[in-house]
Structure formats: structure tokens, C-alpha cells
Amino acid sequence: MAIDESKKLSSSDLTRLLRQTITSGEFSPQDRLPSERVLSERFGTARGTVRSALAKLEREGVVETRPGSGTYVVGEERMVTNQVVANASPLELIDARFALEPHSCRLAVLNARSADFEKLEALMDEMEQASDNPAKFSELDTRFHALLAEITGNSLLIWIVAQINSVRNQEQWKLMRHLTLNEDMIHAYNRQHREIVAAIKQREPERAAQLMKNHLESARLSLTRSAAT
Amino acid sequence: MAIDESKKLSSSDLTRLLRQTITSGEFSPQDRLPSERVLSERFGTARGTVRSALAKLEREGVVETRPGSGTYVVGEERMVTNQVVANASPLELIDARFALEPHSCRLAVLNARSADFEKLEALMDEMEQASDNPAKFSELDTRFHALLAEITGNSLLIWIVAQINSVRNQEQWKLMRHLTLNEDMIHAYNRQHREIVAAIKQREPERAAQLMKNHLESARLSLTRSAAT
DNA sequence: TAGATATATACCAAAATTGTACCAATTCAA
DNA sequence: TTGAATTGGTACAATTTTGGTATATATCTA
Numbered sequence: 138m139a140i141d142e143s144k145k146l147s148s149s150d151l152t153r154l155l156r157q158t159i160t161s162g163e164f165s166p167q168d169r170l171p172s173e174r175v176l177s178e179r180f181g182t183a184r185g186t187v188r189s190a191l192a193k194l195e196r197e198g199v200v201e202t203r204p205g206s207g208t209y210v211v212g213e214e215r216m217v218t219n220q221v222v223a224n225a226s227p228l229e230l231i232d233a234r235f236a237l238e239p240h241s242c243r244l245a246v247l248n249a250r251s252a253d254f255e256k257l258e259a260l261m262d263e264m265e266q267a268s269d270n271p272a273k274f275s276e277l278d279t280r281f282h283a284l285l286a287e288i289t290g291n292s293l294l295i296w297i298v299a300q301i302n303s304v305r306n307q308e309q310w311k312l313m314r315h316l317t318l319n320e321d322m323i324h325a326y327n328r329q330h331r332e333i334v335a336a337i338k339q340r341e342p343e344r345a346a347q348l349m350k351n352h353l354e355s356a357r358l359s360l361t362r363s364a365a366t
Numbered sequence: 367m368a369i370d371e372s373k374k375l376s377s378s379d380l381t382r383l384l385r386q387t388i389t390s391g392e393f394s395p396q397d398r399l400p401s402e403r404v405l406s407e408r409f410g411t412a413r414g415t416v417r418s419a420l421a422k423l424e425r426e427g428v429v430e431t432r433p434g435s436g437t438y439v440v441g442e443e444r445m446v447t448n449q450v451v452a453n454a455s456p457l458e459l460i461d462a463r464f465a466l467e468p469h470s471c472r473l474a475v476l477n478a479r480s481a482d483f484e485k486l487e488a489l490m491d492e493m494e495q496a497s498d499n500p501a502k503f504s505e506l507d508t509r510f511h512a513l514l515a516e517i518t519g520n521s522l523l524i525w526i527v528a529q530i531n532s533v534r535n536q537e538q539w540k541l542m543r544h545l546t547l548n549e550d551m552i553h554a555y556n557r558q559h560r561e562i563v564a565a566i567k568q569r570e571p572e573r574a575a576q577l578m579k580n581h582l583e584s585a586r587l588s589l590t591r592s593a594a595t
Numbered sequence: 596t597a598g599a600t601a602t603a604t605a606c607c608a609a610a611a612t613t614g615t616a617c618c619a620a621t622t623c624a625a
Numbered sequence: 626t627t628g629a630a631t632t633g634g635t636a637c638a639a640t641t642t643t644g645g646t647a648t649a650t651a652t653c654t655a
Contacts (some may be wrong), residue, residue, distance in 0.1 A: 232518070232520050233522040240464055244461060291456045293530065301522070344576070
């Protein structure tokens with residue numbers, strides 16, 4: 138496992154790191170983790186810090202510690218959660234959004250309430266005021282798509298979109314958006330967002346889904362164009 | 367209007383920026399934010415500005431600060447994969463599959479190789495031999511849909527489908543399938559699987575997607591029927 | 596100009612981390 | 626069986642980090 142030596146680890150950071158290490162498959166269920174002293178050396182922290190992190194994981198039910206013996210991984214085997222998401226390519230991400238978001242729009246049509254539209258309008262207003270600020274627009278755009286998922290009320294979809302958004306917040310992706318997001322692009326996106334919300338408001342599921350497809354197609358095009366140059 | 371990227375952040379700007387950062391998923395509930403000194407450096411503002419922004423967020427109830435410890439995101443416990451997936455309702459699951467799998471079929475059309483069809487054929491043969499064994503059929507059916515995702519070659523889709531499938535193996539769900547899966551149903555599903563694979567083989571993406579929608583609609587119907595009785 | 600806001604710096608008290616030492620339970624080889 | 630080695634459990638003081646606060650300066654706005 139690669140550890141960023143330059144970053145200091147706090148207890149909560151170490152908890153997350155250990156959980157990731159376990160769920161990423163480095164340690165299988167019933168496996169014994171390295172001893173606390175080894176872990177403390179490996180992560181560059183004191184043994185007490187490792188202990189508090191392991192205690193938290195034990196409260197979560199991820200591991201089980203047996204005095205004199207060791208700390209063992211409990212529970213079912215999980216897929217490579219974070220690594221998959223972190224290593225996804227831009228085109229894979231777009232394809233995944235192509236799968237998810239048009240149908241999210243259909244479901245949003247069935248569930249949207251007036252309060253939801255108020256949130257959407259406020260968000261779109263803010264996005265239009267951020268036309269000259271790609272970084273700000275990008276954050277608001279992420280929030281916009283997360284909000285659409287929330288409106289569906291489907292916890293699975295909300296969670297999946299949140300996972301996908303966690304990719305978009307990574308440095309590598311912020312850099313890429315910087316290359317593809319010019320002011321014209323932002324105006325186009327704003328227009329498309331308005332159209333999508335209008336279709337949802339008018340309770341036209343198929344039209345909303347089609348508009349979302351068009352929106353994502355725009356994003357895919359600007360991505361492939363920037364990759365070609 | 368000229369674009370000024372190095373524009374200074376005001377307190378209210380920073381408040382909005384932090385709120386978006388939190389709600390977009392970069393920081394999950396119960397996570398500790400970076401220290402005020404680190405945040406001030408990251409956003410290029412003075413520590414006092416960060417403090418006033420965090421104070422505003424605390425008044426809003428978004429975060430909670432503990433002297434000597436840090437500032438924490440308030441809210442429900444972090445949505446770990448297990449919990450989200452385990453608590454999803456049957457209808458939520460179907461809706462999520464409605465979003466994912468038709469488009470997976472389109473992508474599969476673009477990527478399927480002869481070796482993939484061999485695997486699919488073998489799997490469908492096995493499923494047809496298991497018509498009188500709901501448990502075994504269900505296991506193979508899960509594998510069938512996972513294989514379709516694998517054929518897309520999209521690591522994100524593969525991972526998402528795997529996560530969703532992990533639900534279907536839980537006890538509660540096995541019980542539910544027991545109620546909905548009779549031999550006629552299994553025959554119908556087998557027929558639909560054959561049609562979907564045929565459409566992929568004939569490189570007809572839209573037809574494959576539509577057949578998958580029909581397939582999922584069958585599943586949804588049998589679910590609602592069993593819930594009604 | 597006068598008020599409001601942001602910056603920069605310094606110091607405090609609370610909390611966390613560190614480093615060390617020792618204890619008790621477990622493991623494993625002689 | 627015995628005993629050495631390893632493991633987690635615990636305690637304690639020193640150090641570092643963190644939020645809380647105060648002060649002085651600079652900058653912008655009405």
C-alpha cells in the first residue's frame with residue numbers, strides 16, 4: 138500500500154485509512170492485522186493513535202481484537218471500493234453518468250416537490266452568476282446533479298451519485314475541468330440545466346431524460362475534444 | 367467582463383464554498399475538517415476569515431466545533447456501503463437497476479467479444495437447467511447481470527453492479543425471491559435473457575436496452591404482485 | 596473620513612498525540 | 626510442561642496540535 142509520507146495522520150484519518158486498507162482487500166476476513174506496534178511504524182504514528190483508530194473500527198464491527206492474540210478482520214469480503222472509484226477514467230465516469238442520470242430524471246419527475254424546485258432554482262441562479270468562475274461553477278454543478286439524485290428519494294441512487302462525485306472532487310479531475318470549462322461551455326450547461334428542470338417541472342419524464350442525455354453528450358464531446366488537442 | 371482568478375474570498379464566499387464542499391460529499395458526516403490553520407492556507411485567506419465562516423456554518427448547524435479537537439461535520443453516521451445497500455428497499459433496488467442495466471446493455475453491444483458470448487451462453491444454459499431450483503437460478507441470474515456489466519469494460523459500472531448484487535445475497539432478499547420465483551417466472555426470465563443476448567449479438571443497442579427494460583419491468587411487476595398478496 | 600472587513604501575529608487552555616514503561620493473555624517451540 | 630517471545634491493555638508525563646481570544650495594521654466601502 139502506498140502511503141503519502143508528506144501528510145500527517147490524525148486519528149480519524151488513520152481510521153479511514155485502515156478501513157480502506159481492509160475493504161480494499163489487502164486483508165481478508167478472519168485475517169489477523171499486523172500488530173499495533175507494526176502498524177504504528179508503518180503509518181508513522183504512535184501506537185496510541187493506532188489503538189484509538191482500531192477501537193473505532195471495532196465499534197463499527199469491522200474488526201475484532203483479542204488480547205494477547207491480535208486484531209482480526211470480521212465480516213464479509215468487500216470489493217475494491219475506493220480504488221475502483223479513484224482509478225476510473227474520465228470516459229468511464231461519463232458512461233456511468235449516462236447510465237444513471239437520465240433515469241434519475243425520470244424518477245425525479247415522479248417525486249419532485251415544490252421545495253425541491255426552489256432548491257434547484259436557487260442553485261441554477263448561483264451557477265449563472267458563476268459563469269466567469271469555472272471552479273465555483275464546477276462545485277455547484279456537482280451539487281446540482283447530487284440534488285437531482287436526492288429528489289428521486291432513492292437511497293441507492295443518492296449513494297451511487299455521491300460516490301461518483303467523490304471522484305470529481307479529486308485534484309486530477311479539477312485540473313481536467315480547468316481545460317474543458319470555458320465561459321461559452323458554462324453558458325451552454327446553464328441553458329441545459331434550465332431545460333432539464335423545466336421538463337421535470339412539467340412532469341415530462343422522457344423529455345427530461347432525453348435532455349439529460351444531451352447534456353451528458355455535450356460533456357462527453359468537450360472531453361474528447363480536449364483530449365484530442 | 368474580465369476574469370480575475372486570484373480574486374480574494376470574502377467571508378460569505380468562503381461560507382458558501384465550505385458548505386458546498388461539505389454537502390457535495392468531500393467531507394462526510396462525523397468527519398473532522400482540516401484545522402483552521404490548514405484551511406486558511408488552502409483557501410488563501412486569513413485564519414480569522416475561516417473562523418467567521420465556520421462560525422456561520424455552526425450557527426446553521428452544518429458543523430460543530432470542539433475546542434482543542436477540531437471542527438466536525440454534523441449529521442448522521444457516514445453512509446458506509448454496507449448500510450446503504452443493506453437498508454435499500456426492493457423497489458429502490460429495482461429502480462437503480464432500471465437506471466443502470468439498460469445502458470449497460472448499450473455499452474455491452476459496443477464491447478462484447480466472442481469469448482463474452484460464450485460465457486453468456488454457458489451461463490444461460492446453466493440457468494435453464496436450474497428451472498426447478500429457485501436458489502440456484504437466482505445465484506446464476508445475479509452472475510448473469512454482473513457479467514453484462516463486466517462486458518462493458520467500465521470499471522465503475524462493474525463495481526456499482528457488484529455492490530447492488532451484494533444486497534441480493536442477503537437473507538431477507540432470499541426470502542422474498544422465494545415468494546416471487548416460481549417455475550413459470552424462471553422460464554419467462556430465461557426467455558428474456560436469451561432475447562437480450564441475441565440483441566447484443568446482433569449489435570442492436572437500443573433494442574437490447576429496451577429488452578432489458580422489459581425484463582426489469584417483469585421483475586418489478588412480480589415484486590409488486592407479491593407485495594399485494 | 597469613518598465604519599466594516601480582512602490580515603497578521605501572539606498567546607492561552609483544552610485536547611490529541613507521542614514516547615515510554617510495565618502488565619496480562621496468548622502463542623509456540625524446546 | 627515450561628519458558629521465552631509476542632500480543633493487546635493500561636498508565637503517565639512531555640510534546641504537539643487545535644480552537645478561543647486579543648491586538649494592531651491594512652484595505653475596502655459608503
